[in-house]
Amino acid sequence: MLGAGSWGTTFAKVLADAGNDVVLWARRAEVAAEINKTRCNSGYLPGVVLPEGLRATGDAVEAMHGASAVVLAVPSQTLRENLAGWQPLLPPDATLVSLAKGVELSTLKRMSEVISEVADVPLEQVAVVSGPNLAKEIAAEQPTATVVACLDHDRAVTLQHACSTPYFRPYTNTDLVGIELAGACKNVIALACGMAVGLGFGHNTMSSLITRGLAETTRLGVALGADPMTFAGLAGLGDLVATCMSPLSRNRTFGERLGRGETLAQAQEAAHGQVSEGVKSCSSIRQLAARHGVEMPITDVVHRVCHEELAPIPAAAELLGRERKPE
Numbered sequence: 001m002l003g004a005g006s007w008g009t010t011f012a013k014v015l016a017d018a019g020n021d022v023v024l025w026a027r028r029a030e031v032a033a034e035i036n037k038t039r040c041n042s043g044y045l046p047g048v049v050l051p052e053g054l055r056a057t058g059d060a061v062e063a064m065h066g067a068s069a070v071v072l073a074v075p076s077q078t079l080r081e082n083l084a085g086w087q088p089l090l091p092p093d094a095t096l097v098s099l100a101k102g103v104e105l106s107t108l109k110r111m112s113e114v115i116s117e118v119a120d121v122p123l124e125q126v127a128v129v130s131g132p133n134l135a136k137e138i139a140a141e142q143p144t145a146t147v148v149a150c151l152d153h154d155r156a157v158t159l160q161h162a163c164s165t166p167y168f169r170p171y172t173n174t175d176l177v178g179i180e181l182a183g184a185c186k187n188v189i190a191l192a193c194g195m196a197v198g199l200g201f202g203h204n205t206m207s208s209l210i211t212r213g214l215a216e217t218t219r220l221g222v223a224l225g226a227d228p229m230t231f232a233g234l235a236g237l238g239d240l241v242a243t244c245m246s247p248l249s250r251n252r253t254f255g256e257r258l259g260r261g262e263t264l265a266q267a268q269e270a271a272h273g274q275v276s277e278g279v280k281s282c283s284s285i286r287q288l289a290a291r292h293g294v295e296m297p298i299t300d301v302v303h304r305v306c307h308e309e310l311a312p313i314p315a316a317a318e319l320l321g322r323e324r325k326p327e
């Protein structure tokens with residue numbers, strides 16, 4: 001496991017609980033030392049006791065030595081740079097697993113595309129784990145389902161078995177495009193829902209944003225060759241509902257702060273270095289949509305609130321004032 005933030009540490013626990021021998025690489029040596037000494041990653045998962053089958057290290061060589069799967073748990077926008085450094089260390093046939101939910105700003109590529117390109121492996125060797133997976137709830141072993149997506153179904157099944165525990169139930173899927181776009185887009189819709197909460201709006205507003213957010217995400221997915229049914233599944237509607245409704249979501253919390261009138265810088269400072277992927281992905285997804293002639297009005301206003309000083313109240317008015325049309 002490369003990355004010892006909230007989700008990397010939690011998914012490492014899932015893999016260890018499923019019976020695997022897991023080595024977790026942390027960027028900061030003191031985080032690795034704390035995990036090995038106290039079985040705790042207090043900065044990201046206070047109070048969670050990590051299992052014995054999990055060992056941490058600050059040495060990427062040690063982390064990847066002999067691995068049958070290498071799981072990438074760093075933010076989307078740094079993944080290319082991180083992986084370029086790790087590329088010479090990757091075991092040749094290891095499944096490369098992406099946990100990140102974003103679209104790269106400079107290239108508009110999905111994470112599996114970045115991984116395949118930088119690691120120089122076929123896309124069939126890359127898998128994605130995505131679903132309604134708020135790290136803190138899974139770390140507390142609350143029942144959760146997810147999706148393991150890979151173009152190579154057999155590889156997906158192997159990974160599915162490797163991460164099945166009594167509290168974590170993975171399904172397989174081969175629609176990599178749909179699963180990844182769903183995961184990236186829901187962060188942007190969660191920012192919009194957070195803004196709605198910050199403005200004092202209730203569940204009708206949230207529900208309207210979730211449903212129309214799903215509609216625009218599905219439109220983009222279909223334009224890029226995804227199966228529309230994917231968006232009704234765990235990584236689509238499932239993750240969208242979890243992220244938009246939960247105060248645990250960093251994206252929703254970030255949006256809530258913007259809705260209350262904080263600036264982007266203030267919201268960023270309050271996040272204490274934890275990543276809210278939607279803040280950057282709103283721009284890359286908006287560009288991807290424009291490239292394919294797809295309308296994504298919610299994503300468009302989220303981008304303008306985050307990066308072009310559109311205020312949340314006129315943003316809401318703009319969405320409501322759009323041309324009337326059939327559903």
Ligand SMILES: NC(=O)C1=CN([C@@H]2O[C@H](COP(=O)(O)OP(=O)(O)OC[C@H]3O[C@@H](n4cnc5c(N)ncnc54)[C@H](O)[C@@H]3O)[C@@H](O)[C@H]2O)C=CC1
Pocket residue numbers: 003004005006007008009026027028044073074075076078082099100101102133134135136273274275277
């Ligand atoms: N936290 C959650 O509940 C879930 C998060 N995800 C996704 O997983 C990915 C990782 O998220 P988290 O672990 O939650 O984020 P986080 O912000 O908690 O941790 C990110 C990790 O990456 C490291 N990192 C940050 N910048 C780096 C850089 N330049 N080079 C190397 N390492 C760097 C940090 O030290 C930290 O270990 C994101 O794409 C997120 O959307 C997916 C499902 C659930």
Ligand SMILES: O=C(CO)COP(=O)(O)O
Pocket residue numbers: 101131132133134135187190239242243248249250251252275276277
């Ligand atoms: O992806 C997630 C839940 O599935 C986590 O969402 P946040 O990054 O908004 O916390």
